[in-house]
């Protein structure tokens with residue numbers, strides 16, 4: 561069978577359309593499916609206790625803590641990773657819990673402000689914040705304290721920051737390092753100098 565050039569082009573166009581259509585249709589179906597909530601079982605160790613939750617996969621760690629476990633110490637400031645009010649410690653490292661899905665933390669060890677200490681048994685960092693007046697309204701304070709505890713560990717573990725003079729030498733426990741590393745924790749009340757004094761005391765910062 562011979563086929564003209566015109567016939568060949570028409571056949572090619574029809575074939576291309578036929579191949580293009582199914583993905584287009586399935587993408588629509590895929591998008592519709594995304595609108596359906598999907599629940600999964602998540603187990604997170606929170607403040608030393610395993611907590612099993614049935615969660616919509618879109619639930620952030622912050623919402624899981626606050627809305628499902630009723631641990632309201634971690635605060636929702638911006639919900640966009642910009643203020644640090646939601647900072648918790650996950651497997652020893654500080655994270656913005658508003659930026660992490662709870663399913664991503666399945667099996668993780670999470671420490672919130674409630675796990676660091678309570679009024680009758682304060683963590684040294686909590687006590688130092690009170691002593692140095694490191695807050696006014698207190699909204700940013702749980703995140704500041706969780707961050708501060710992790711910052712001291714970061715420095716002692718030798719993790720450099722933007723303020724470190726060397727990437728290979730261990731960073732020093734100095735105020736400039738604390739200020740740089742705490743810069744992701746915003747305090748609308750401007751208690752910054754007192755916050756640094758509190759952290760410095762706990763870290764026994766060199767002057």
Ligand code: FES
Pocket residue numbers: 635636637638639640641642643644645646647656657658659
């Ligand atoms: Fe998470 Fe602001 S609430 S960074």
Ligand code: FES
Pocket residue numbers: 694695696697698699700701746747748749750751
């Ligand atoms: Fe009010 Fe920090 S103490 S925002």
